Amino acid sequence: MNQLNGIVRRLDELESVESIKKLKARYFRFIDEKKHAELAALFTPDATVVTDGITWASPKEFADTIRDLTGAAPSVHHGYMPEIEITGPDTASGTWSMDDLLTFPAGPQAPEGHHGYGQYRETYRRVDGQWLIDSVLLTRFRMDPLENWIPVE
Template sequence: MNHLDEIVRRLDALEAVESIKKLKARYFRFVDEKKHDELAALFTPDAHLVTDGITWKSPQEFAYTIRDLTGAAPSVHHGHMPEIEITGPDTASGIWAMEDLLTFPVGPNAPEGHNGYGQYRETYKKVDGEWLIDSVLLTRFRMDPLENWAPDA
């Protein structure tokens, strides 16, 4: 490989990493902005999603469960310190530290709100020139309880 080819390879890798960072930023933003269809579209159609030990059948099931569970309740999701590795021309993997603050609408069967800390381990695939999330494994290391959200409070 000549010097110019090496520069092009490195530039392509940097652009891929930046595209994946933007992809994950949209993931967090769409969850918090309640844009569930847009959230589902960030994944490959056959993405493998596991969060806190729950395996989801599809990106749509994952996104719509979030919609149905949280409704209009506020949430805050952050991803930190990405470690992204380009594994092939159209594949990559990443590890993200995460923190989320989640409160659910007050109700008799409402899950307890939490401030969670953990880690995403993901793979990505470039499809038709666009990076998408191909797999997610979310593990929370700690969850501190938070009071749930009451719209009229």
């Protein structure tokens, strides 16, 4: 490989890593902004999604379940300290530290809120020039309960 080819390869890897970081940022933002159709579109159609031991049939089922469980409840999701490795011309893997906060309006049937801490282990695939999430394994290491809130009327 000549020097120019090496520079082009390294530049592509840097651009790919940055694109994957932006992809994951949109993932967290779409969850918190309740943009569930947009969230599902961040995945390959045949992506494997496993969260806290639950395997979802499809990215759409995952996004729809988040919509149905959280409704309008405010949430905060953070991902940080990414370790992204380009594994092939159109494939990559990554590990992200995460924490999330979710609380619900108080009521007799309200689920308990939580502050969770954990890790995402993911793979990515470039499809038609766009990086998408191809697999997700979310494991939470700790879940602290949070009190729910009373909506202001």
